[in-house]
Amino acid sequence: MGQNEAVPFLLLIEDDDAIRTALELSLSRQGHRVATAATGEDGLKLLKEQRPDLVVLDVMLPGIDGFEVCRRIRRTDQLPIILLTARSDDIDVVVGLESGADDYVVKPVQGRVLDARIRAVLRRGERESTDSATFGSLVIDRSAMTVTKNGEDLQLTPTELRLLLELSRRPGQALSRQQLLRLVWEHDYLGDSRLVDACVQRLRAKVEDVPSSPTLIRTVRGVGYRLDVPA
Amino acid sequence: MGQNEAVPFLLLIEDDDAIRTALELSLSRQGHRVATAATGEDGLKLLKEQRPDLVVLDVMLPGIDGFEVCRRIRRTDQLPIILLTARSDDIDVVVGLESGADDYVVKPVQGRVLDARIRAVLRRGERESTDSATFGSLVIDRSAMTVTKNGEDLQLTPTELRLLLELSRRPGQALSRQQLLRLVWEHDYLGDSRLVDACVQRLRAKVEDVPSSPTLIRTVRGVGYRLDVPA
DNA sequence: CGCCGACTGTCACAGGCGTGTCACAGGCGG
DNA sequence: CCGCCTGTGACACGCCTGTGACAGTCGGCG
Secondary structure, three states, X not given: OOOXXXXXXXXXXXXXXXXXXXXXXXXXXXXXXXXXXXXXXXXXXXXXXXXXXXEEEEOOOOOOOXXXXXXXXXXXXXXXXXXXXXXXXXXXXXXXXXXXOOEXXXXXXXXXXXXXXXXXXXXXXXXXXXXXXXXXXXXXXXXXXXEEEOOEEEOOOHHHHHXXXXXXXXXXXXXXXXXXHHHHHOOOOOOOOOHHHHHHHHHHHHHOOOOOOXXXXXXXXXXXXXXXXXX | OOOOOOOOEEEEEOOOHHHHHHHHHHHHHOOOEEEEEOOHHHHHHHHHHHOOOEXXXXXXXXXXXXXXXXXXXXXXXXXXXXXXXXXXXXXXXXXXXXXXXXXXXXXXOOHHHHHHHHHHHHHHHHHHOOOEEEEOOEEEEOOOOEEEEOOEEEOOOHHHHHHHXXXXXXXXXXXXXXXXXXXXXXXXXXXXXXXXXXXXXXXXXXXXXXXXXXXXXXXXXOOEEEEOOOO
């Protein structure tokens, strides 16, 4: 699709003046349009007014913190969100993913690194809008509701198909069992059951070349699962 | 529909100034010609004057709302219509399809996503514009309203014919029982009845070579049915 | 380096759900 | 009045699905 891509329009929410101006400058030089806000409240307001393509969001903000901003954005909007966090803190990663972020970058971050992530997330978004998605030898046709591997049809059961569709809508993003339960099964409480695991397992058996060492549906320990885009 | 214009000509009807200008800019950058209107009345007037190839239409408009605009357009014109709806609200989707829209997109929408949908709808339109469609040994003549198999006429009942026509308008696309009910029977609620199934079954009996293992009208488990184009 | 705990993979089974199928009654038009 | 079409409900049948127990694996900590 987009060869002639429009200039991405970003909203950067970060309270530290030095970091904010530095990133703004850097991202502008990389060819983005950038709007900035220093607090969560301002950020949410700007979001409504300016309608950016993507939000870069610091987790540590005065007032409402980044996770909460993220959740609020997600209640009404579907645009991509990249979280900035101070440390490589596993808890932050989990909470960040739970609150609906698309990607996650550890500070201090160089402008070009952030730029690369931004472009990756935007590219991911374009892929979602099309009716078919490709992951290695796997092709998912969302309109025909079929999945083919090396050109031949896979017979997925309804639940397997829905699971794969939800995963494929968020390529590269780890989804917790909770999230998958809500998305695929539409009920909230995962007791202590292997429900999601079992379904992932059945899906892998049909989708992966070597189900015992999966390359597409990876497990993220302590979190859940993630559908990878092969390089 | 439109002539062989290289550049698609769109009419965007949206009352929110920020969104309208943002989308107009974005769509222009994606290579479309764009005309805009802020109200349904203006939109209908512009439609008559400028004859666009496609209409992008917000559902929430002051005065006559998007659904009504959609219905009025459909009374005289057959050009593709894409509805913009506020949230992934099922009710909107239902009403949207009933009022004759070809596709719907959930706001807020990124320009590049909308662009992809626009191109998809325009592509689909080109296919439909032909009066006859062929699926294996089956030939559907939309202007004569006849269906032949291996050259000989099939006697389809009115409902069977409409079902086949709706399926053939979207070849290769899985349609849910809900969607079929709305398209063919024009009412909303499928209780727990085998209505669609029964009609599909009767249609298969006339259309398929081996009704017990259909190759044209495939069932998509957990979803609905799909008319396949044989390779 | 090895143990231990927690997390995940695996499997079989019974119940349930979705779909195909059919017969029938009412409706509609000829 | 008659015949065909249509919608409905009941039923049967397979396949899917959720569950729980157990085995295997990974990571951390001493």
